[in-house]
Amino acid sequence: MKLKDMPRVLRPREKLVEKGVEYLSNAELLALLLRSGVVGTSVVELSRRIIKRYSPASLTHIGYDDLITVHGINQAKACTILAAFELSKRAAGLGSNALPEIQKSIDAAAQLTFIRNRKKEYFVVLYLNTRDQLMKREIISVGTLDSSLIHPREVFQPAIACNAARVILGHNHPSGDHTPSTADRSVTRRIVEAGKILGISVRDHIVISEHGYSSMADKDMLQ
Known part of the structure; x- marks a missing residue:
């Protein structure tokens, strides 16, 4: 359903003109950009789904x-x-380098989409400050994830250098199955223990693939 097909009282454009842009919800603002929905879903409902997802x-x-x-x-x-x-x-003067906040696992996963379709396993670390803002994102290794290959030193050296308060681990599964493996949990436990000694917490480990992602924190698998 397009905006023009909606009852006038529900149309974001008319609401903006009559009341002002500040009276529109996030979904209504997004609907103005999208302009049309899909079969069976109005543009406003489509916008609500996006707002709910992120x-x-x-x-x-x-x-x-x-x-x-x-x-x-x-x-x-x-x-x-x-x-x-x-x-x-840009208009707000923030530029593309504004620090994004990582509040939920989906926020972390959004920072890892660039590796989800890779043919090799990429191990990436997100470095956060005390306000859970992303300070740095670094690829630590490329290849099979193994506790003998991923040393905590490689994870925490950049954290110390940028004064990170906590880290989020992430890697991809080229197989498409984003279920954390036994090896994933072993690597995670080793890094978590090292972080405790350094006073830098491991907040999550995201396993991502072309079909989605799994959060080890959400699944209570960090220990």
């Missing part, structure tokens, strides 16, 4: 590869959304 803090830091996976979002809609968010950041 936290407000991560919404302006969504990548193209992640956004295009949302049902109803094609290339044109994805580009429109990304362009609008980038323009708003």
Whole structure:
């Protein structure tokens, strides 16, 4: 359903003109950018799904590869959304280097979408400050994830250098199955224990693939 087909009282454009842009919800603002929904789903409902899927803090830091996976979002809609968010950041003087907040596991996963389709395993660490803002993202290793290959020193040296308060681990499964393996849990436990000694907590370990992601913190698998 397109905006013009909705009852006038529910149309975001008319609401903006009559009351002002500040009276529109996040979903209504997004609906104005999308302009149309998909078969069986109005543009406002599609916008609500996107808002529900991402936290407000991560919404302006969504990548193209992640956004295009949302049902109803094609290339044109994805580009429109990304362009609008980038323009708003520049207008606010924040620029593209504004520090995104990592509040939920989905926020962390959004920072790892660049490795989800890789043919080799990439082990990546996100370094956060005390406000859970992403300070640095670094690829630690490429290849099979193994406790003998991933040394805690390689994880925590950058953390100490940038004065990170906590870290989030992440790696991809080229097989497409994002279920944490026994090896994943072994590596995680070793790094968690090392972090306790250094006073730098491991907040999560995200396993991502082309079919989705798993959060070891959400599954209570960090210990």
